[in-house]
Amino acid sequence: MIQLENISKIYRRNGKETQALKNVSLHVNKGDIFGVIGFSGAGKSTLVRMVNFLESPTSGSVLIDGKDLNSFSPKELRQAQKDIGMIFQHFNLLNSKTIYHNVALPLVLAKEKKQVIKDRVMELLRFVGLEDKALNYPNELSGGQKQRIGIARALATNPSILLCDEATSALDPQTTDSILKLLQRINQEYNITIMIITHEMSIIQKICNRVAVMENGEIIEEGDVLDVFGNPQQRATRNFVRTVIPDEVPESALSNFSRTPGSRLFKLKFNETANLAINHVIRHLDVTVNFIYATMNEIKDNSVGYMIIQLVGNSTDVDKAADYLQKEEIKAKELFD
Known part of the structure; x- marks a missing residue:
């Protein structure tokens, strides 16, 4: 055209x-x-x-x-x-x-x-x-x-x-x-x-x-x-x-979570693959998942955004959960690594 x-x-x-x-x-x-x-x-x-x-x-x-x-x-x-x-x-x-x-x-x-x-x-x-x-x-x-x-x-x-x-x-x-x-x-x-x-x-x-x-x-x-x-x-x-999907975590959100020894903090894209991966971690691994922050917008009938999660547990289990997230290729980025 x-x-x-x-x-x-x-x-x-x-x-x-x-x-x-x-x-x-x-x-x-x-x-x-x-x-x-x-x-x-x-x-x-x-x-x-x-x-x-x-x-x-x-x-x-x-x-x-x-x-x-x-x-x-x-x-x-x-x-x-x-x-x-x-x-x-x-x-x-x-x-x-x-x-x-x-x-x-x-x-x-x-x-x-x-x-x-x-x-x-x-x-x-x-x-x-x-x-x-x-x-x-x-x-x-x-x-x-x-x-x-x-x-x-x-x-x-x-x-x-x-x-x-x-x-x-x-x-x-x-x-x-x-x-x-x-x-x-x-x-x-x-x-x-x-x-x-x-x-x-x-x-x-x-x-x-x-x-x-x-x-x-x-x-x-x-x-x-x-x-x-x-x-x-x-x-x-x-x-x-x-300007429509903020991807930087506010300092207020980070200051409110407890830096438990051995815990790890990840930033993930908000999509169906990430939701399924987090659900798997919660159900099958001995790890607590805390949602620290999320932002989302609707683009062409699709949800686009980011979420910050904290994995809490003993270091071995947290490492297993972190490895699983990264293997699922959901572009989980660790904060403060």
């Missing part, structure tokens, strides 16, 4: 060069809700502007449905861009135009017939729940309503791809949730592939099925959201994941 092959982007201003993207390759499948996350300056907004060729790469190829946009004539490129909608952080609505005319603008520019425009605009306003605001102006709407209008406008030309550049950053958490649910409806009901640019891991958690993590103009990690959340490989990724 979307293929970026070895994309680099260099800006040259006043004799100086700034490399925003460095040899980036990315593949977004049809029907994905694909997240690209990174801190400010990571290059994620530059990356998304490559997809609809608002900016062209210094080197590399952008392919949409297997067609290289680099090879398109200006006319062919304009036609291709109609198939790629985009919504922005600050809505980009025309304050001098009614809501109806804001949504209608892409269709007017495409020189569609008036009745076609009217039918499509009212269909989209009903879809985003703002049919009664057709004759209002943008300054009469809330931030969430403005973004819904921005989404309706982006859908006007029936695109197969929707790009979202920090589309919820200007909204409060409750409004953000409503916009994310709307994007999920768009993905499911219109079968539109969505690419979301964000710096908030909670957005990725709630809506995306795949994610790429960017740092310094490069993709440093990519995969299914559950895999990335469950086993982050890079430091930047771990920092993002910690």
Whole structure:
């Protein structure tokens, strides 16, 4: 669907060069809700502007449905861009135009017939729940309503791809949730592939099925959201994941457990394998298991998190229990070893 092959982007201003993207390759499948996350300056907004060729790469190829946009004539490129909608952080609505005319603008520019425009605009306003605001102006709407209008406008030309550049950053958490649910409806009901640019891991958690993590103009990690959340490989990724699944044990939790001689403390991933292993230790080994701390979140109908357990007993039995946990490959990490 979307293929970026070895994309680099260099800006040259006043004799100086700034490399925003460095040899980036990315593949977004049809029907994905694909997240690209990174801190400010990571290059994620530059990356998304490559997809609809608002900016062209210094080197590399952008392919949409297997067609290289680099090879398109200006006319062919304009036609291709109609198939790629985009919504922005600050809505980009025309304050001098009614809501109806804001949504209608892409269709007017495409020189569609008036009745076609009217039918499509009212269909989209009903879809985003703002049919009664057709004759209002943008300054009469809330931030969430403005973004819904921005989404309706982006859908006007029936695109197969929707790009979202920090589309919820200007909204409060409750409004953000409503916009994310709307994007999920768009993905499911219109079968539109969505690419979301964000710096908030909670957005990725709630809506995306795949994610790429960017740092310094490069993709440093990519995969299914559950895999990335469950086993982050890079430091930047771990920092993002910690915002929704804390993996550091609070000092208050550690200070409250008794350091019994011979006891050992382990940090385990919270999953079914770990639960079964702990159950085996409790039932078959002469060891007491104390749960010191746990944190968990729901990712794509799966529980992801960590727990800290203390094994208490004589040293021989505790060692047997520790060996069993490590043999079960549940990635038990001993604390204070």
